[in-house]
Amino acid sequence: MDIAESAMDGLVARLKGEVFTPQDAGYARELPGFNRIGQHRPDVIVAAQSAEDVSAAVSFAARQGLPIAVQATGHGIAAPALGGVLVSTRRMNAVAVDPVTRTAYVEAGAQWHQVIAAAAPHGLAPLNGSSPLVGVVGYTLGGGLGPLGRQYGFAADHVTCIELVTADGGVRQVTRDRHPDLFWALRGGKGNFGIVTGLWFGLMPVRRLYGGGLHFPGEQAAQVLHTWRRWSATVPEEMTSSVSLLRLPDVPDVPEFLRGVFAAHVRISFTGRAEEGERLVRPLRECGTPLADSVAEMPYTAVGDIHQDPAHPLPYHERNIMLRELGSQAVEALLRVAGAGSSCGDLMVEVRHLGGALARPAEVPNAVGVREGAYTLSTLSAPGSPDVVLGAMEEWGTGRRYLNFLAGADTAGSAAECFAPETLSRLARVKAAVDPDNLFRLNHNIAPLP
Known part of the structure; x- marks a missing residue:
C-alpha cells in the first residue's frame, strides 16, 4: 500500500522507537518470530519502546485504514500480517x-x-x-x-x-x-x-518443585499412557502433569537419546514435599523401563527443564482439542493414530491433565472458555502436516479448543471454537464497543458484533 510521505514523517516524529518499511535495511531483522510457520510482510513495522509509541502506531494505522498486528516473541502466530502495521513490542521488556x-x-x-x-x-x-x-x-x-x-x-x-x-x-x-x-x-x-x-x-x-521428566521407549507408550490415565484420576491438585509422544528430528538441539526415535515423555510438577512426590510418582517409574529420569527436587527457576520445550526458532503447526474424559477406549484410539506402529508424523502429541483450580470459576470472572475440559490433547507438527490425530479423537472432545495452543494460518479462524456461544457473543459485543472496524484482526480473530 502506498502511504503518503507526510503521514510517515508524522509517525516518525511521534516515536521514541524506530519505523521500518520494506525498503529499510532493518526490516528483515525485525520480522521473524519464534514460530516460523508464518511470516509477516507488513507495510510498516513500528519497533515500540513505550505505551506512547504504541498509541502513535495505532493512531497512524487507524487514520490509514490499516489492520494492526502485534508481535513480542511470535510463538502463537495465526494470521500473518500481509500488509498493515506490525507493532513489535520486544523492546518493552521491563x-x-x-x-x-x-x-x-x-x-x-x-x-x-x-x-x-x-x-x-x-x-x-x-x-x-x-x-x-x-x-x-x-x-x-x-x-x-x-x-x-x-x-x-x-x-x-x-x-x-x-x-x-x-x-x-x-x-x-x-x-x-x-x-x-x-x-x-x-x-x-x-x-x-x-x-x-x-x-x-x-x-x-512457590519456591521449589518436585518435578522433571520420565522418558520411556516408544514401544512402552501404551503401558505408560494407560498407567498415567489411571494415576491422574487419583492425584491431588498440587500435582500437574502431562504425557507426550515424541518423534523428534535428529538435530543437535534434541538430546542425543531422543534424536530420530519414538519416545514417551511424562512431565511432572508437584508443589508438595519431595517425599510425597516420590511416593506419588512411583507407579509411573515402575510402569516401564525409563530411558531417562530427571524427576527430583528442583528450584522453581529450573521449571523449564520439565517440558524441555525448544529453545531455538522453528516452524510448526500447533493444534488442539479439549477432552471431556480419557478412558481406556480413548487411550486405545490415541495409540492407534499416534502410538508405536502408527503413521503419525507429528513432532509431539501431548495430553495434559486439567481439573482442580483449572475447572473452577475465577474469583473475578473472565472469558477463559475451557474450564469444562478434563484434559487437553495438542499436537506440534511440521509445516504442511495435516491434522490426523485430533480428528480421530473428536468422539471424546468437548467441542472446544484452547486458544493458546493454536498456531499457524490454518488456525486463524478457530476463535469461535474456543468459547461457548454466549461467551463468544459477549466478546463480540465488547469488540464492537472498542474496535468496531476490527483493526485488530491479524490474530485469532473475534469479529465485532454488527
Whole structure:
C-alpha cells in the first residue's frame, strides 16, 4: 500500500522507537518470530519502546485504514500480517516484582524467564507456561495454562490491572472496577481488543518443585499412557502433569537419546514435599523401563527443564482439542493414530491433565472458555502436516479448543471454537464497543458484533 510521505514523517516524529518499511535495511531483522510457520510482510513495522509509541502506531494505522498486528516473541502466530502495521513490542521488556503484595508488573514484550528470575529471590513464582521463552502478555491473555495450573488455575485468573491501547489510540487502565466488561474480555479473549502495554498480576508462594521428566521407549507408550490415565484420576491438585509422544528430528538441539526415535515423555510438577512426590510418582517409574529420569527436587527457576520445550526458532503447526474424559477406549484410539506402529508424523502429541483450580470459576470472572475440559490433547507438527490425530479423537472432545495452543494460518479462524456461544457473543459485543472496524484482526480473530 502506498502511504503518503507526510503521514510517515508524522509517525516518525511521534516515536521514541524506530519505523521500518520494506525498503529499510532493518526490516528483515525485525520480522521473524519464534514460530516460523508464518511470516509477516507488513507495510510498516513500528519497533515500540513505550505505551506512547504504541498509541502513535495505532493512531497512524487507524487514520490509514490499516489492520494492526502485534508481535513480542511470535510463538502463537495465526494470521500473518500481509500488509498493515506490525507493532513489535520486544523492546518493552521491563519487569518489577513487589514481594509485599506478591504481585508483578511487566511491559508488553517481557518473557517468562525474566519474571521467574525476579520473583525467585522472594520465594515467589508466576503462573508461567512450559517454556520460559514465551511472552508473558500473549500467554496470559489467552488463558495461561502451565505447570502450577491444577493448584492455582489459569494465569488470566490472577490479573489485577491491564494497561491497554485501544483502536482510537487511547491508553486505558483496565481493572474490575474500571471498564469491567473490557477487563472480563481481555482475560481470555487474547489480542482482539487492543495492544496491552502493561500487565499486573499475582504471584504464588512457590519456591521449589518436585518435578522433571520420565522418558520411556516408544514401544512402552501404551503401558505408560494407560498407567498415567489411571494415576491422574487419583492425584491431588498440587500435582500437574502431562504425557507426550515424541518423534523428534535428529538435530543437535534434541538430546542425543531422543534424536530420530519414538519416545514417551511424562512431565511432572508437584508443589508438595519431595517425599510425597516420590511416593506419588512411583507407579509411573515402575510402569516401564525409563530411558531417562530427571524427576527430583528442583528450584522453581529450573521449571523449564520439565517440558524441555525448544529453545531455538522453528516452524510448526500447533493444534488442539479439549477432552471431556480419557478412558481406556480413548487411550486405545490415541495409540492407534499416534502410538508405536502408527503413521503419525507429528513432532509431539501431548495430553495434559486439567481439573482442580483449572475447572473452577475465577474469583473475578473472565472469558477463559475451557474450564469444562478434563484434559487437553495438542499436537506440534511440521509445516504442511495435516491434522490426523485430533480428528480421530473428536468422539471424546468437548467441542472446544484452547486458544493458546493454536498456531499457524490454518488456525486463524478457530476463535469461535474456543468459547461457548454466549461467551463468544459477549466478546463480540465488547469488540464492537472498542474496535468496531476490527483493526485488530491479524490474530485469532473475534469479529465485532454488527
